[in-house]
Amino acid sequence: MAFIMSEIKPFKIRNIEINPPLVLSPMAGVTDISFRRLLKQRGGIGLTVSEFISVEGLTRNNPKSKRQMRFYENERPFAVQIFGAQPERMRMAAEMAEEVGADILDVNCGCPAPKVVKHGGGSGLLRDLPRLETILKEIKKAITIPLTIKIRAGYSDSTINAVETAKLAEACGVEHIALHVSGSGDITTIQQAFDRFRETNCDGVLIGRGGMANPWIFRQIEDTINGRRPFQPTLEDKRAVLLEYFDMLREDMPQLAAIGRMKQLAGQFTRGLQGGALFRTALYHSHSVDEILDRISEYFETISAGRQYFGEAGKPAEIIEAPELDSCEVGVGM
Ligand SMILES: Cc1cc2nc3c(=O)[nH]c(=O)nc-3n(C[C@H](O)[C@H](O)[C@H](O)COP(=O)(O)O)c2cc1C
Numbered sequence: 001m002a003f004i005m006s007e008i009k010p011f012k013i014r015n016i017e018i019n020p021p022l023v024l025s026p027m028a029g030v031t032d033i034s035f036r037r038l039l040k041q042r043g044g045i046g047l048t049v050s051e052f053i054s055v056e057g058l059t060r061n062n063p064k065s066k067r068q069m070r071f072y073e074n075e076r077p078f079a080v081q082i083f084g085a086q087p088e089r090m091r092m093a094a095e096m097a098e099e100v101g102a103d104i105l106d107v108n109c110g111c112p113a114p115k116v117v118k119h120g121g122g123s124g125l126l127r128d129l130p131r132l133e134t135i136l137k138e139i140k141k142a143i144t145i146p147l148t149i150k151i152r153a154g155y156s157d158s159t160i161n162a163v164e165t166a167k168l169a170e171a172c173g174v175e176h177i178a179l180h181v182s183g184s185g186d187i188t189t190i191q192q193a194f195d196r197f198r199e200t201n202c203d204g205v206l207i208g209r210g211g212m213a214n215p216w217i218f219r220q221i222e223d224t225i226n227g228r229r230p231f232q233p234t235l236e237d238k239r240a241v242l243l244e245y246f247d248m249l250r251e252d253m254p255q256l257a258a259i260g261r262m263k264q265l266a267g268q269f270t271r272g273l274q275g276g277a278l279f280r281t282a283l284y285h286s287h288s289v290d291e292i293l294d295r296i297s298e299y300f301e302t303i304s305a306g307r308q309y310f311g312e313a314g315k316p317a318e319i320i321e322a323p324e325l326d327s328c329e330v331g332v333g334m
Contacts, residue, residue, distance in 0.1 A: 044218030085120030267322030
């Protein structure tokens with residue numbers, strides 16, 4: 001790894017340094033202001049990105065869309081990602097992002113959710129490049145912050161056009177491109193991040209779900225880049241991260257929604273924990289704030305004492321599988 005470590009450097013999007021070159025990948029329904037803060041505080045993140053935000057919602061004053069643009073000063077550099085298909089609305093939304101102080105404006109050209117694609121947005125833009133060109137030119141005229149795009153290899157396996165799209169985007173003044181496949185996707189270990197850098201020679205890597213399973217993954221990669229032993233969270237760190245997240249969620253949204261988000265994180269976070277499947281099941285069975293807090297205490301007290309965790313007392317140990325968390329679909333209409 002020594003050779004690779006010395007090769008990995010911060011990169012720039014115009015004058016904005018992405019250091020370390022590790023990006024918390026946008027995830028609708030996940031990477032809201034609380035989640036980004038939680039992960040940013042663990043260290044190692046060079047760029048955060050909002051959830052994708054509907055330009056239709058934003059430009060029609062939908063409160064949810066407005067809330068999605070909030071960010072903390074200390075998470076800079078911060079990118080707002082928008083999705084849509086109408087050039088005029090895309091331009092207006094881009095202006096709004098600049099106005100609230102985003103450092104970068106990112107256009108989503110990768111989401112495959114039918115509800116998004118049906119209206120021509122997300123990866124739908126990859127099959128209408130003239131429209132994409134109009135949108136990018138419109139936005140470029142209206143904003144001064146850097147414009148970036150996030151794409152996938154093609155709209156479908158039979159219409160791979162990432163290179164053509166990238167050339168067009170570059171000609172329109174796009175200053176960085178994230179490609180779901182090469183620079184992002186399925187990185188859950190330090191080694192996989194290094195492999196991705198080596199195999200693709202990309203400027204940086206994006207990590208999404210891996211950050212839910214292991215909020216310290218960015219810091220661990222950064223430690224390794226700098227020749228340090230990667231930080232190893234203790235059980236207490238793991239307990240604290242869950243409690244901190246739950247606190248932030250409850251401050252920011254109604255209890256029921258906060259409990260839902262907590263269960264969503266648990267689906268990923270419990271992977272790899274000792275007795276994790278039983279712990280996840282216990283959390284899924286919880287319906288109130290107190291129940292969630294009790295389950296967290298029970299679990300960590302048990303394993304910290306070196307005892308085996310058998311799940312919720314008095315409940316049959318029938319494991320509930322974590323639902324597959326695989327695309328922007330979950331965020332649509334939330
Ligand atoms: C729940 C979920 C929501 C997502 N939402 C978005 C989104 O809003 N914008 C986007 O560009 N990509 C979105 N993606 C794709 C991710 O940014 C990322 O490219 C993908 O999950 C692969 O990376 P990973 O394996 O590290 O998670 C989403 C993925 C997931 C799982």
